[in-house]
Amino acid sequence: MTEEHIFADGAGGLLTANILCERCNRHFGRHIDAPYLKQPFIQVARNAHKLGGRRGNIPQPFEGPHTVTGPSGSVQVKLDADFKPRVIPQIKDVSITPEGGLASSFLIDASDRDKIPVIVRSKFERFFKSPQGAALGWSPQEQRRAIDQAIENYKNAPSHSTPTGEIAGQVAVDMPCLFLEAAKVAFEIAAVEDRESFVESARATHFRDLLGSVRDGTIPTRSGFDDLMHAFDAEPFSRGTSLLHHVANLANSPTHALHIAVLHEKHAVVAMFGIPFIFRNLRDTSGHGAIYSNCVERREVRYMRT
Incomplete structure (x- = not known):
C-alpha cells in the first residue's frame, strides 16, 4: 500500500x-x-x-495574454499570481532607415529591464542573418556596435505608465x-x-x-x-x-x-x-x-x- x-x-x-x-x-x-x-x-x-x-x-486562471490600449498602441499583458499585470516583451521587426541606419520599437515591463540585452541581441542577430540584414554588408564589428548601441538606447529610455482597465472573464x-x-x-x-x-x-x-x-x-x-x-x-x-x-x-x-x-x-x-x-x-x-x-x-x- x-x-x-x-x-x-x-x-x-x-x-x-x-x-x-x-x-x-x-x-x-x-x-x-x-x-x-x-x-x-x-x-x-x-x-x-x-x-x-x-x-x-x-x-x-486569468493569466492571459490580455490586450490593453496604451500610449504606444495595443500592449499585451499577463497577470501574475497576485493579479499584477506585466507587459509581454514586444520588439517590432528591425528596419533600415533612409539614412542607412537601423530602426525598431520596443515594449517591455519596467520590472524586466534586466532582460533588455538578451531580447534585443536575439532580435538583431536574427535580422543580420536575414537577406535584408545580410545585404547591408556590415562586418561583425559593425553589427556588434549597432546591437550595443540599441541596447544602450533601450536601457536609458524613460518608463511610461500603461493605462489600466477592466479585464472580464468567465470561469x-x-x-x-x-x-x-x-x-x-x-x-x-x-x-x-x-x-x-x-x-x-x-x-x-x-x-x-x-x-x-x-x-x-x-x-x-x-x-x-x-x-x-x-x-x-x-x-x-x-x-x-x-x-x-x-x-x-x-x-x-x-x-x-x-x-x-x-x-x-x-x-x-x-x-x-x-x-x-x-x-x-x-x-x-x-x-x-x-x-x-x-x-x-x-x-x-x-x-x-x-
Missing part, C-alpha cells in the same frame, strides 16, 4: 492514508486528481488561498470532474473508517469499478452528469444545510476554505471549497459516524468520531 492524499494535496489536502496500491494511486492521481486541479474554478480557489501544490506554483465549472473527485474522497473515507467491512463490500467493489473506469476526469460510458450521479447513487447536497455550517463552526473556518467529509449512518457527505455532494447507502450498515475537516488556510485537519 502507498500513501494517498484523500483530499488532493494540490488543493491543500493534508489527510493521508495507506489504503491504495501503487497502480490505483497512479490512476487516481492521473485521471481524477489532476483533471480536478486543472479546473478553472478550482484554480481560482487555489489562487485565493495561495495553494501552490507540490511544486509551489500558484495557478492563475467554467466542470461538475462531473468535481463530482468524481468527491466520489473518490467518499470511497477513501469509508475505507479508512470501516476498513475490511467496507473494502470487501459490494458497494466498495461498485465504487472501485466506476473510479477505475475514469479517464481524464470523466467516465466515457456515462452520458451526462445525472447519469454519472445515478451510477454512484449520489446527488448535489444543499450548500445551505445546517450540517456544513456545524462542521464549519467546529473547524472555525468558512466552508469555502474547507474540505469536509462526513460519514453518518449509511451515507457520506463530501464538500470541497463549498461544493457538497451526498452519497447514499455507501455503507452496508449504519456504523459509527465520523467528521473530517481540512482547513486549507490554516493547514490543519480536525477529526471527530461520533
Whole structure:
C-alpha cells in the first residue's frame, strides 16, 4: 500500500492514508486528481488561498495574454499570481532607415529591464542573418556596435505608465470532474473508517469499478452528469444545510476554505471549497459516524468520531 492524499494535496489536502496500491494511486492521481486541479474554478480557489501544490506554483486562471490600449498602441499583458499585470516583451521587426541606419520599437515591463540585452541581441542577430540584414554588408564589428548601441538606447529610455482597465472573464465549472473527485474522497473515507467491512463490500467493489473506469476526469460510458450521479447513487447536497455550517463552526473556518467529509449512518457527505455532494447507502450498515475537516488556510485537519 502507498500513501494517498484523500483530499488532493494540490488543493491543500493534508489527510493521508495507506489504503491504495501503487497502480490505483497512479490512476487516481492521473485521471481524477489532476483533471480536478486543472479546473478553472478550482484554480481560482487555489489562487485565493495561495495553494501552490507540490511544486509551489500558484495557478492563475486569468493569466492571459490580455490586450490593453496604451500610449504606444495595443500592449499585451499577463497577470501574475497576485493579479499584477506585466507587459509581454514586444520588439517590432528591425528596419533600415533612409539614412542607412537601423530602426525598431520596443515594449517591455519596467520590472524586466534586466532582460533588455538578451531580447534585443536575439532580435538583431536574427535580422543580420536575414537577406535584408545580410545585404547591408556590415562586418561583425559593425553589427556588434549597432546591437550595443540599441541596447544602450533601450536601457536609458524613460518608463511610461500603461493605462489600466477592466479585464472580464468567465470561469467554467466542470461538475462531473468535481463530482468524481468527491466520489473518490467518499470511497477513501469509508475505507479508512470501516476498513475490511467496507473494502470487501459490494458497494466498495461498485465504487472501485466506476473510479477505475475514469479517464481524464470523466467516465466515457456515462452520458451526462445525472447519469454519472445515478451510477454512484449520489446527488448535489444543499450548500445551505445546517450540517456544513456545524462542521464549519467546529473547524472555525468558512466552508469555502474547507474540505469536509462526513460519514453518518449509511451515507457520506463530501464538500470541497463549498461544493457538497451526498452519497447514499455507501455503507452496508449504519456504523459509527465520523467528521473530517481540512482547513486549507490554516493547514490543519480536525477529526471527530461520533
